[in-house]
Amino acid sequence: ETGVTQSPTHLIKTRGQQVTLRCSSQSGHNTVSWYQQALGQGPQFIFQYYREEENGRGNFPPRFSGLQFPNYSSELNVNALELDDSALYLCASSNRLAGHNEQFFGPGTRLTVL
Amino acid sequence: AQKVTQAQTEISVVEKEDVTLDCVYETRDTTYYLFWYKQPPSGELVFLIRRNSFDEQNEISGRYSWNFQKSTSSFNFTITASQVVDSAVYFCALSEGGYSTFIFGSGTRLSVKP
Numbered sequence: 145e146t147g148v149t150q151s152p153t154h155l156i157k158t159r160g161q162q163v164t165l166r167c168s169s170q171s172g173h174n175t176v177s178w179y180q181q182a183l184g185q186g187p188q189f190i191f192q193y194y195r196e197e198e199n200g201r202g203n204f205p206p207r208f209s210g211l212q213f214p215n216y217s218s219e220l221n222v223n224a225l226e227l228d229d230s231a232l233y234l235c236a237s238s239n240r241l242a243g244h245n246e247q248f249f250g251p252g253t254r255l256t257v258l
Numbered sequence: 259a260q261k262v263t264q265a266q267t268e269i270s271v272v273e274k275e276d277v278t279l280d281c282v283y284e285t286r287d288t289t290y291y292l293f294w295y296k297q298p299p300s301g302e303l304v305f306l307i308r309r310n311s312f313d314e315q316n317e318i319s320g321r322y323s324w325n326f327q328k329s330t331s332s333f334n335f336t337i338t339a340s341q342v343v344d345s346a347v348y349f350c351a352l353s354e355g356g357y358s359t360f361i362f363g364s365g366t367r368l369s370v371k372p
Contacts, residue, residue, distance in 0.1 A: 179360075179362075186363055187360070187362050189360065192359055200359055234303065236303075236360075246305070246308055247353075248305070249302060249303040249305075251302040
């Protein structure tokens with residue numbers, strides 16, 4: 145069974161640029177959630193995708209957007225990067241039909257915005 | 259409103275000491291799940307335990323034990339005979355029934371010194 149994978153591992157961008165982060169969900173999982181974890185803080189929910197549609201969103205501006213593909217993999221896109229976007233971005237996959245709400249996290253992508 | 263509070267920001271103990279990490283949660287749902295995750299320096303969130311709101315039995319797994327008390331809305335985590343490898347940031351998280359996103363606490367950084 146393959147776990148959740150994310151790419152790239154690290155990324156450095158400059159303010160105003162755009163970035164795309166990728167996530168492959170665990171085998172058998174149909175739901176992907178994205179979280180932002182700033183240094184020294186707990187992860188904050190960005191949004192969730194189920195059946196290729198956004199299914200819940202946290203308190204993040206529209207320049208944070210995403211996609212889910214038929215194979216359940218997902219992308220997180222951030223436009224017009226700001227310095228405060230520097231963080232660890234975590235992807236988590238789950239099986240919505242399992243009924244126990246358990247999520248499995250990937251290793252994260254560390255984004256630095258200069 | 260949903261909220262998870264981990265009042266202990268940092269804890270430092272000497273190896274072989276017992277240590278308890280506190281977690282207090284708020285939710286209006288009657289069905290919810292509570293989780294503990296460990297985050298080592300590598301960044302990946304490692305699942306430790308899941309508890310649903312209908313199961314108040316305490317659980318022991320090796321050196322780890324969890325005390326879930328709905329009356330005080332607490333889900334505390336105890337490590338017995340701590341080891342240096344236990345050093346990490348520990349997060350408590352809440353997930354409300356039917357919606358698998360997590361609300362994380364701010365984490366407790368545990369340092370176990372030899």
